[in-house]
Amino acid sequence: MGNIVVSPHDKEGQHHMMATPTSNNPNGGSAATAKNKSEITVLLLGAGESGKSTLFKQVQFFHGVGITHDQERIELIEIVRLNVLENAKNLVAATQHLNIPIEQPENRETAKLIINSLNTNDLEDPSWSKRLYSLWKDAGIQKAYENREKFQLYDSTEYLFENLDRICSDKYVPTVVDVIRTRTKTIGITDMKFDVGDGKQLRLVDVGGQRNERRKWIHFFNTVDAVVFLTSLSEFDLNLYEDNGYWRVKESLRVFNEVVNNALFYKVPFVLLFNKRDLFEKKIATKSFSKYFSGFNEAEEKNPVACIEYMTKLFLNEITEHPLDTVSVKTLSAIDHDNSKQVFEEVKQFIMTQQHRE
Amino acid sequence: MDGFSQERKKRDEYHGKSFYIRPAMFLIRRGKVIHSWRLNYADHCPKVLEEIVLKLDLKSGGGDDLESLKMNEKNVVKIESKKVIGKEEEMLNEVSNENETRKEECQNVIMEMELKECESQIKEQIQMEETKLDESTLQTIEISTQIDMPIIDTSREIPIYKRKQASSSLEIITPTEKKENEKIQTIKAKKSLQPKYSCFGNRNVVGDSDLNMLVVLENPKLRKYFKLFAHMEFNIENILFWEEVNTHYKPIASFSKFDKTKSIATSIGNLFLFDSHSVMHVNTSDKLREQVREQIQFHFESKSITELLPSKYRVNRSLEDTAVDPLSNTPEESDNISQLSIADRFNETVTGIFDPIINEMLSSSIQDMFLRFRTSDLFSQMISSVK
Numbered sequence: 189m190g191n192i193v194v195s196p197h198d199k200e201g202q203h204h205m206m207a208t209p210t211s212n213n214p215n216g217g218s219a220a221t222a223k224n225k226s227e228i229t230v231l232l233l234g235a236g237e238s239g240k241s242t243l244f245k246q247v248q249f250f251h252g253v254g255i256t257h258d259q260e261r262i263e264l265i266e267i268v269r270l271n272v273l274e275n276a277k278n279l280v281a282a283t284q285h286l287n288i289p290i291e292q293p294e295n296r297e298t299a300k301l302i303i304n305s306l307n308t309n310d311l312e313d314p315s316w317s318k319r320l321y322s323l324w325k326d327a328g329i330q331k332a333y334e335n336r337e338k339f340q341l342y343d344s345t346e347y348l349f350e351n352l353d354r355i356c357s358d359k360y361v362p363t364v365v366d367v368i369r370t371r372t373k374t375i376g377i378t379d380m381k382f383d384v385g386d387g388k389q390l391r392l393v394d395v396g397g398q399r400n401e402r403r404k405w406i407h408f409f410n411t412v413d414a415v416v417f418l419t420s421l422s423e424f425d426l427n428l429y430e431d432n433g434y435w436r437v438k439e440s441l442r443v444f445n446e447v448v449n450n451a452l453f454y455k456v457p458f459v460l461l462f463n464k465r466d467l468f469e470k471k472i473a474t475k476s477f478s479k480y481f482s483g484f485n486e487a488e489e490k491n492p493v494a495c496i497e498y499m500t501k502l503f504l505n506e507i508t509e510h511p512l513d514t515v516s517v518k519t520l521s522a523i524d525h526d527n528s529k530q531v532f533e534e535v536k537q538f539i540m541t542q543q544h545r546e
Numbered sequence: 547m548d549g550f551s552q553e554r555k556k557r558d559e560y561h562g563k564s565f566y567i568r569p570a571m572f573l574i575r576r577g578k579v580i581h582s583w584r585l586n587y588a589d590h591c592p593k594v595l596e597e598i599v600l601k602l603d604l605k606s607g608g609g610d611d612l613e614s615l616k617m618n619e620k621n622v623v624k625i626e627s628k629k630v631i632g633k634e635e636e637m638l639n640e641v642s643n644e645n646e647t648r649k650e651e652c653q654n655v656i657m658e659m660e661l662k663e664c665e666s667q668i669k670e671q672i673q674m675e676e677t678k679l680d681e682s683t684l685q686t687i688e689i690s691t692q693i694d695m696p697i698i699d700t701s702r703e704i705p706i707y708k709r710k711q712a713s714s715s716l717e718i719i720t721p722t723e724k725k726e727n728e729k730i731q732t733i734k735a736k737k738s739l740q741p742k743y744s745c746f747g748n749r750n751v752v753g754d755s756d757l758n759m760l761v762v763l764e765n766p767k768l769r770k771y772f773k774l775f776a777h778m779e780f781n782i783e784n785i786l787f788w789e790e791v792n793t794h795y796k797p798i799a800s801f802s803k804f805d806k807t808k809s810i811a812t813s814i815g816n817l818f819l820f821d822s823h824s825v826m827h828v829n830t831s832d833k834l835r836e837q838v839r840e841q842i843q844f845h846f847e848s849k850s851i852t853e854l855l856p857s858k859y860r861v862n863r864s865l866e867d868t869a870v871d872p873l874s875n876t877p878e879e880s881d882n883i884s885q886l887s888i889a890d891r892f893n894e895t896v897t898g899i900f901d902p903i904i905n906e907m908l909s910s911s912i913q914d915m916f917l918r919f920r921t922s923d924l925f926s927q928m929i930s931s932v933k
Contacts (some may be wrong), residue, residue, distance in 0.1 A: 263917050339687045340831065375829050376781030378918065396781075399829040404780040431832050480666040 215282040226230050228384070228543060229391045229411050233447055236397035236429055237343075239463035239522040241374045243393040243418065244529070246528035249364060251382050260526070261362045263371065268348070269308040270354060271370050275345045276302045276320060282332040282339045291330040298323045317356035324349040327345035331526045337425040337475075340432070343467060344369040368523055377404055386538060398430045409450070414457045414539040417444055421468035421499060422521070424480050448515070456512075457542035458515045459535050460503055462496060466521040514542055568666040573598070599774045600927075681697040757929070759908070763788060771928035772799045775919045783826045784907055784915075787818045799897045807896060808846040814900065815842055829911065830903050841899035846890065 232240040248462065280299040283290055290296045298319045310316060313397075323329055334347070342348075347369050354360055362370075379393040393408055395401060423436035431439075448458055469492045477495050478486040488494035500517055516538045520531045575749065583592050583601060623806060668782040762768045769789070776782040798805045818828050819835050919925050 263920075267910075267913055267917075270913070274909065340833075371910075372914040373829065373911045375784060375915065376776070376779035378779060396829060398829050400822065400829050403825070407780065429831050430829070433832075 192357070197455050200447060202471075205326065207304070217299070220272060222469055226387055227381070227391055228413045228539065229393060229408065230416060230539060231393050231395070231405070231408055231412050232416050233395060233405065234397050235398045235436065235443050236373070236399075236401075237371075237423070238397055238420045238440065239437075239520070240397060240418050240420040241394055242522040243370060243461075243532065244380070244392060245368055245520060245530060246525060247382075247392060247532055248380060249525070250529050250532075253380070257363050261364070261367055263490065264367055265360060266308055268355060268366050268370050269311045269371060270346050271342060271344065272320070272352070273302070273306060273308065275342055275348060276323065278339060278341050279324075279329050279332055279345070282335070282341075283328050286332055286335060286338065288328050288331050288335075290323070290326050292322070292326055294319075295326040295329070295400040297349070307543075309484065311356045312358040313359075314353075320356070321349065321352050324352075325426075336428075340429050342371040342424070344371055344463070345362075353498050364367075364525075365523075368525070373398070376403065377407065384424065390536065390539075398408045398428075400430070409452045410454055412453065413543065414459070415447065415453055416459045416535060417447060418461045418463050418520075418522075419444065420464045421462045421496065421504070422464040422471050424477060425471070425475060435480075438446045441502065441506055444503055448466075448507050449509040451509070454510060457539050458502075459538060460515065460517045462499060462517070462519045462537075465492075465496075465519045466524065468492065468495070494542070573602075594776060595777060599770050619764060623798055757932075759913060762916070762928075763912075763918075764792075766793075767931070770933075771924045772916070772919055775922055775924045776915065779918070781911070781915065783818065783828050784912055786826065787814070787828050787900075788904060788907065788912070790814050790818070793903060795900070796897050799893075801892045801896075804846075811842055811846065811896075811899065815839065819854060819903070828907070830901070830906060834902050834906060837902055838900060845896050 231246060234240050280290070280302055283289075290299055300466075302323075306316075310523075336345075344439075348355065350364070354363075355366075374394060374396040375393050377393060379391055381389045381391045382388045395405055395408075420436070421439045423440070426436045428434045428436055428439055445459070447453065472490060472492060472495060476486075477489040478484045481498065484495070484498050496519060504512075504515070504517070516535070518531055518534065521527045569585050569589070571592075572579045575617060581598075583594065583597075618622065713891040757768070762772050763785075769785070773782060773785045773789075776785045790810075791814060795807070795810045798810070815822055815838065817826050819830075819838060821827065
């Protein structure tokens with residue numbers, strides 16, 4: 189695994205970084221036998237699409253790594269456009285599945301092309317911006333979008349369709365926000381390191397969250413110094429990508445239970461991050477929260493604070509082994525740069541304090 | 547296995563001799579040692595996988611290996627690394643059992659010690675060395691009668707070694723070389739501190755735009771590097787799935803090789819898609835898995851085909867001489883659709899049964915991984931090898 193090492197200051201006051209030798213050693217290379225206390229390993233865990241990689245990208249970004257430069261974001265054009273196509277395909281397929289007709293004939297033609305032949309190279313042609321936007325605004329597609337809990341769709345769908353005029357251009361260079369909002373399913377494990385002062389380095393490990401990816405987490409369990417567990421607040425009406433008949437909240441609680449009560453983590457600081465607060469607040473404005481949680485007071489269902497409190501209790505009730513004084517709970521909107529920075533700083537401080545206490 | 551019989555020795559026979567144990571690893575395939583790595587005391591583990599994948603001339607891929615993977619699957623579940631690169635599973639087995647190999651060598655040490663010519667020297671060393679081997683280790687020590695290379699290093703001074711480039715072979719470092727190396731390392735370290743950023747590493751992206759993901763995947767030599775990188779990121783199952791489908795399944799998938807096509811398709815399905823306990827289970831949606839399962843049933847279950855087709859057919863064996871007829875074969879019936887066209891239709895569609903998952907992988911996760919690969923040392927090595 190290619191590690192990225194970020195040191196916060198160089199002579200010009202800028203960040204600089206270097207890649208450590210490629211290694212598949214979870215212990216980080218040569219010092220495999222003894223745990224190096226100058227390095228704090230933090231695992232980002234959670235079920236699929238909980239926002240682990242989004243937070244990971246944000247941390248990279250505010251440490252001056254990678255996507256701050258146009259040249260490097262150019263590499264991601266293909267992935268952004270693939271996201272657009274994937275979303276468009278899923279929406280068109282949903283109209284068929286939900287038996288909602290696409291109303292305009294020209295949009296139906298566009299839908300056929302999307303399903304059969306459209307590829308990312310075609311999106312360099314600006315005319316596709318208009319065609320795709322017209323399809324997006326079609327009443328049939330919008331109705332399918334309103335029912336998006338019934339099928340799999342990326343959170344960034346609306347954002348991408350609203351920015352088609354930029355994306356469908358031969359001069360397109362993804363912005364930082366484009367990169368942050370692009371959905372890429374993480375497979376395997378990636379990590380980065382950065383200095384946190386006092387001669388210590390923090391090693392942040394990002395992992396895939398779907399069921400088959402979780403068996404790989406164990407590679408890092410014996411070296412972990414802190415766990416940040418992410419769960420999505422906005423998934424209360426959604427089912428799993430890998431098992432479409434299974435409720436995401438149930439899965440997230442199950443995974444949380446397994447991780448937080450794991451004997452290897454008894455003495456490890458644990459942070460529970462409720463992510464996608466922005467989406468959650470939008471969602472409960474239009475959808476019933478209490479419909480999914482029988483124990484929740486219906487009168488409070490439009491109050492995000494009450495909903496989050498309820499979710500917090502649900503998760504904390506899962507903790508049977510881990511000492512509660514080493515568990516911290518926070519909310520996050522990982523697509524918001526400032527919020528991510530602030531929350532991650534708090535998380536870092538919590539971990540460092542716990543480490544110091546130890 | 548021949549040559550690996552076991553014998554237990556008493557604990558005190560190992561006292562004071564651990565410094566003379568030289569660790570070794572063996573690549574064993576079909577009961578034969580085909581490659582060995584011999585190191586010295588306190589050496590770092592060699593980059594075994596890199597050497598196997600990039601240097602050793604081992605057969606890469608192949609339906610046989612897939613079959614053996616499938617057959618051995620239950621046995622290897624406990625050792626995930628063993629199956630990470632299917633072609634080298636026996637090697638990986640050796641890696642995971644490195645300790646056991648060392649134990650075997652411990653036993654060899656004892657055997658060699660029994661030789662009279664070493665005896666006096668060993669007695670002296672026993673007095674000097676107090677290192678003890680763990681009791682539990684000793685209880686399971688095995689003996690090897692085929693390892694004929696010397697295992698005891700009787701010299702007192704242990705020289706400093708370095709590994710030859712891209713190899714596990716060793717050479718001694720002289721003091722002058724050591725100083726030169728330190729100089730080079732200093733220069734490299736200074737260079738690495740220059741603020742040249744990359745999204746995923748410290749170097750600028752290698753500017754060889756021709757080497758895109760598909761080019762790398764489709765070229766067996768280049769794919770080795772990508773595969774190794776995938777292993778390091780714990781996601782090699784995706785590349786192996788791509789490899790099995792594109793290099794082993796698709797080339798033979800046809801009506802004329804119905805049995806083999808069915809066998810490989812089923813094996814791939816079971817290994818990568820349908821068994822959630824398989825370490826090769828790839829990350830995709832249940833919807834796509836179900837789609838592939840239906841396609842496999844449709845193409846290879848004769849009943850399904852019979853039901854789907856407008857009526858029953860009998861395929862002319864002279865046209866499809868080696869084929870096992872998957873369709874019902876009521877003799878007298880003749881249909882509007884020609885027999886040949888049925889085979890053609892089968893051939894047209896059967897190659898693409900895994901495509902929905904392959905396409906999903908290529909459009910998201912593998913694409914993302916390839917971007918990280920482009921900034922890795924392995925990519926640079928790959929470029930050098932091409933040049």
